[in-house]
Amino acid sequence: MPLGPEKFLMLSAVLFTLGVLGVLLRRGAISILMSIELMLNGANLSFITFARQYGQAEGQIYVFFIITLAAAEAALGLAIVIALFRLRESTDVDQLSLFKW
Amino acid sequence: MTELLISPVAITFFQILIVINVLMASVALMTWVERRLSAVIQYRLGPNRVGPFGLFQPLADGIKFMMKQEIVPAHANRAIFILAPALSLIPALCAFAVIPFGPTVELFGRQISLVIVNVDGGILFALAATSLGVYGIVLGGWSSNSKYSLMGGLRASAQMVSYELALALSLIGVLLVSGTLRPVEIVEQQAGWFWNWNVLGGWQPLGFLIFVVAGYAETNRLPFDMPEAESELVAGYHTEYSAMKFSMFFMAEYVNMITASALAVTLFLGGYQLGFPVPFSGWPLWILQILAFVTKVAALLFLFVWVRWTLPRFRYDQLMSLGWKGLFPLALVNVIITAVLVAFDVVQR
Amino acid sequence: MESVAFIVLSILTVTSAAVVALPFVRNMVVCALALAVNLVSVAGLFFLLSSQFIGFLQVIVYAGAIMVVILFVLMLLSVDDEQHMGSSGFFQRYLGPLLAAGFVAIVGSTLVVSSQATAFPALPDSYGTVGALGRELFTRFFYPFEAISLLLVVAMIGAVLLAKRRL
Numbered sequence: 001m002p003l004g005p006e007k008f009l010m011l012s013a014v015l016f017t018l019g020v021l022g023v024l025l026r027r028g029a030i031s032i033l034m035s036i037e038l039m040l041n042g043a044n045l046s047f048i049t050f051a052r053q054y055g056q057a058e059g060q061i062y063v064f065f066i067i068t069l070a071a072a073e074a075a076l077g078l079a080i081v082i083a084l085f086r087l088r089e090s091t092d093v094d095q096l097s098l099f100k101w
Numbered sequence: 102m103t104e105l106l107i108s109p110v111a112i113t114f115f116q117i118l119i120v121i122n123v124l125m126a127s128v129a130l131m132t133w134v135e136r137r138l139s140a141v142i143q144y145r146l147g148p149n150r151v152g153p154f155g156l157f158q159p160l161a162d163g164i165k166f167m168m169k170q171e172i173v174p175a176h177a178n179r180a181i182f183i184l185a186p187a188l189s190l191i192p193a194l195c196a197f198a199v200i201p202f203g204p205t206v207e208l209f210g211r212q213i214s215l216v217i218v219n220v221d222g223g224i225l226f227a228l229a230a231t232s233l234g235v236y237g238i239v240l241g242g243w244s245s246n247s248k249y250s251l252m253g254g255l256r257a258s259a260q261m262v263s264y265e266l267a268l269a270l271s272l273i274g275v276l277l278v279s280g281t282l283r284p285v286e287i288v289e290q291q292a293g294w295f296w297n298w299n300v301l302g303g304w305q306p307l308g309f310l311i312f313v314v315a316g317y318a319e320t321n322r323l324p325f326d327m328p329e330a331e332s333e334l335v336a337g338y339h340t341e342y343s344a345m346k347f348s349m350f351f352m353a354e355y356v357n358m359i360t361a362s363a364l365a366v367t368l369f370l371g372g373y374q375l376g377f378p379v380p381f382s383g384w385p386l387w388i389l390q391i392l393a394f395v396t397k398v399a400a401l402l403f404l405f406v407w408v409r410w411t412l413p414r415f416r417y418d419q420l421m422s423l424g425w426k427g428l429f430p431l432a433l434v435n436v437i438i439t440a441v442l443v444a445f446d447v448v449q450r
Numbered sequence: 451m452e453s454v455a456f457i458v459l460s461i462l463t464v465t466s467a468a469v470v471a472l473p474f475v476r477n478m479v480v481c482a483l484a485l486a487v488n489l490v491s492v493a494g495l496f497f498l499l500s501s502q503f504i505g506f507l508q509v510i511v512y513a514g515a516i517m518v519v520i521l522f523v524l525m526l527l528s529v530d531d532e533q534h535m536g537s538s539g540f541f542q543r544y545l546g547p548l549l550a551a552g553f554v555a556i557v558g559s560t561l562v563v564s565s566q567a568t569a570f571p572a573l574p575d576s577y578g579t580v581g582a583l584g585r586e587l588f589t590r591f592f593y594p595f596e597a598i599s600l601l602l603v604v605a606m607i608g609a610v611l612l613a614k615r616r617l
Contacts, residue, residue, distance in 0.1 A: 002569035003452055006561040008499065011460050013557040015467055015492075017550045022471030024546040028478055028532040030524060034485045035471050037516070041492050044508075052499045055573055057586045060504050064583070067504075067511050068598050072605035074516045078523045079612035085527050086615075092533060181479070221579045225506040232514025236486065239518065243479065243525050255525060262518060282580055 008049040016042030029081045029091040033074065040070050107209045116217050120197060128355040129159035135406050142410045162348075169344035174246050177341070181244040186342070186349035189237025193356040196230035199223040200363045201285050203373050203391040215373075215391070216285055223284045224276070227364055228269055231319060235261050237353065238321075238328075242338035253337025256417055257321055257328035263424040264318035264325075267311055270432035274308035274439040275299055275368045278448050288372030290450050295376030300369040303450070304442050307435045309369040311428055313404075316361035318424065320354060323409040327417045362401035363394075370397050455498060462491040476531040482521050489513040499570075501578040 015038060022035025044063045051059025085091055105111060133148070133156060140147025148155035173182055203215030220226060235258045242254015278299060279287045291298045300309045318325040329337035339350045366372060373394040379386060415423065442448050469475050469484035489512045496505035576582045587595050 003456055003498070004568040004570065006568070007456065007460075008495070010558060010561055011463065011495070013554055014464055017554050018464070018467040018471040021547060021550050024542055025473045026471070026532070027473070027534075028529065030478055030520065030529065031470070031481055031532060034481060034520065037485065037512075038467055038470060038488065041489065044504075045492060045495060048496055048499050048501050048504060051501065052570055052573070052577075055571065055577060057577070057582055060501050060578065060583055061586055061591050063501075063504050064507065064587070065594060065598055067507055068602065071511055071516050072602055074519060075609040076605055076612065078519060079609040082523060082527065082613045085529075091527070091529050094533075178477075178479075181483070220502060222502050222506050225503070225510065225580075229506050229509040229514065232510050233490075235514065235518050236521075239521050239525070240479075240483070243521075251525065255522065258518060258522070262515065 005049050005053050009046060012042045012045040012049065014042075015039075015045060018042075027092055027094060029084065029093050029096070030078070032093065033077045033081070036077075037070060037074065040066060107211065112211070112213055113217060116215070117198075120202075120217060121194060124194065124197060124356060124359065125352075127359055128352050129163070131355045131358070131402065132159050132162065132351075134402070135409075138403070138406045139410045142407070166344050166348040171345065172341075172343045174341050177246040178244045181240050182341075183346070185237050185241035185244060186346045186353070187237070188240060189234060189353040190349050190356065192230040192233040192237075193353045193360060196227045196234075196360045197356075197363065199226045199284050200360070200367055201288055201372060202363075202394050204387055206387050214285060219283060219285050222282050224272055224282050224287075224364075224368070227360070228265075228272070231268075231357075231360075232265060234353070234357065237350075238338050241342070241350065245338070245341035247341055250338050250340045253328045253340070257338055260321070260325065260328060260417075260420060260424070261319055263421060264315045264428070267424060267428035267432045268315040268319060270429070270436060271308045271311040271315065272368065273436050274305050275303065277436070277439045277443050278303040278305065278450055280450060284367050284372070288367055288374060291371040291374050293374075293378065295371065298369065298371035298374070298376070302448075303369075304439065304448055305369055305435075307431070308439070309365065311432050311435060312365055312369065313401075315424075315428060316365065317405070317408065318420070320357040320361055320405075322354075322358065322405060324412040324415050325420055327414060327420060330414055358402060358405055359398065362398045362405065365401055366394065366397040370401075452498060455494070459491045459494045459498070463488055463495065466491065473532070473534075476534075478524055478529055478532060479521065482517060482524060485520075486513050486517045489517065499578075500573060503578060503580045503583050 019035045019037075019039030019042060022038060023032050026032050026035060044066055047059040047063050047066070049059075051057065051063075081091055084096060088095055136158065137147040137155065148158040151157045151161050173179055198217040199220070201214065201216035201219075205212050205214040207213075218226075238261070239254050239258040242250045242252075242257070245251070275287065276282060279290055281287065287299075291303075296302050299305045317323075321329055329339065339347055342350060373390040375389060375393050379389070439448075466484040466488035470481050470488065475481055475484070490509060493505045493508040493513065496502075496508060
């Protein structure tokens, strides 16, 4: 079974979809952050697959930047979660609604 | 059958077998060395009952560890509690895969380079393995369900992550001088006399100093061992561990020490190069080179033990400020100086 | 040999991603560990695709730094186990997974249509090495490189400011 781009792209789609499901179905703020990282991973795999298919280094450079951006975004997201935790004593996003109704 | 036995896969398999066995034996030997050397430094005797010069003491220790009762704390997360020591030991062992412990020998009609894998980003592999070693400590501290362990684990991992920066930056100096990340080529470029080694001829004395200090912090050894100091945090992240799991943490620390020393030897002290040219070649030269590598690693390990029993321990905030405000800018300065030297062709490699 | 590695790595990836995403595992530290396993197996997939430098970068930065930061926050805040998905509406609970399954089906159908197994083309020797990527980074992508270092400084300052108790 020779490895082809289709299998990797299918895997990347599954990873991305699982990330979206995590954002929709999960209730803890940090779990949602982790699902966002899953989505970024799926996109990374897709980029690398296409870079391999066309033999160019551009896809890898994009992944380099995406990984760096993911680091910055995780740091900032976690800082926000810490600040919210101090306010509400829980990271449950269902309790983070300031408008009570 | 013989073709299967000397195929590249089998050769790599045998290399892995030999390296892991030698590493485990060295860990046992290191415990004996540590106890005898500390005794010499502290003007006492050390273990000398069990076997000649106390050499069977590690064996006795191993039997003791295997016989002790394994205690898992009451509300600890059992799976992660048992997993954490293994997570600490396995990356430490893996980091040794890119270190060349000998030259390219000619055996069974093949050229075998005495390194397990010579991948293009070789030194990055060692960095990746050290980054993964943080998990064992963090999870060990957290899963013990004890405040001493949690604080110790968090402090140790924060310290390791902070000093990884200085470690990686000191490697950039070597990378600039050598122009390659493959450890075999870095060692090959340091051939000749000993002033050709990277620490002298590659203009990296500052890089070597930063690497060694960051190595002490990475392996949680004194003067950076606040997270596991007895008088501070009971025993830090391995407070609740007993018997075999504790000994795995112990082994992981010694394997980390050996890997840090071996990396420093490969990158700065010429690896397996002898440091002086010899007129012969072939098997005697290869044996001498392997012995040279072992001697250099042993010298750095002696330095590890010597520093441990000489210097007092840093307080945790002093430790973190040294890492961020001292070593990290110094490593950046080293990169700039090396870059200027390479740009003006002062270093020829 | 490569297909065996691919099958093992893809099973590992999908299983650990399922542990992170699907709300069956409530303990968030276990989810963080599963995400770390996922990141390392995706790095393995990168190695399969000959992108060595990006594979190492994934392990060092993503699995070795970002996940450790997430674990720190989880342990410092000692977050409780996640609550069961409570009074969320019909759309979130059923329509979301349905649309997700539809997306995967569409992608799968476009990929399966071209059903003869195409292999990857051959590659130049310097593909995926550190040198090739470094050359690209410092010539073609120099401005994005400088911009992202500026962005990292901004993110650092922002994270410190957000997490401080008193400014």
